[in-house]
Amino acid sequence: MKFVAIATMATALLAAPAFAEGDAAAGEKEFKKCKSCHMIADGDNSIVKGGKTGPNLFGLPGRTVGAEDFKYGKDLAAVGESGLAWDEAEFVAYTADPKAWLKEKLDDSGAKSKMSFKLKDADDAANIWAYLVSVSPES
16 A cells, blocks of 8 residues: 555656746746747747747747757757756756756767857756746646
8 A cells, every 4th residue: 555655646746747946036037138049939829029049948848858849959959869858957057058068968078059148147047947837838
C-alpha cells in the first residue's frame, strides 16, 4: 500500500505544470528587455507584441530546445536534437551566457549562439521565467 501512495505522488509531481521560483510580476517588467527580439503570442492572441528576430516564447516552459517553428542556429538546434527541454535552471543558465551554455551542452569550444543579449542577474532571469510560466498553457 505504501508503494502505491509513493507511486501516485511521484506521478502527480511529474505531471505538474512548470514551476517557477521567481516573481512573475517582476518578470513581466523585466521582459521589456526581451521584447525587442521576442514576442509572446498564442496564435492571433498577442500577449506581448515584440520582435521576430528571436522565437516566440509562448509555451517555452517544458518545450524541447529549438522546437518552435523558427530558424534556429545550428548549435541550438543540435542541443534540441538531444531532447533537452526548457526548465528554469536551463533558461537561467542560457540567458546568462548563451554561447557558454551551448559550448557546455555540446562539449564544443566553437559553439555559437545567435542570441547576443545576456541577463547577468539570475534573479531577473528567474523572474522572466516565472512570467513565461504564468502566460504559458499548463502542461
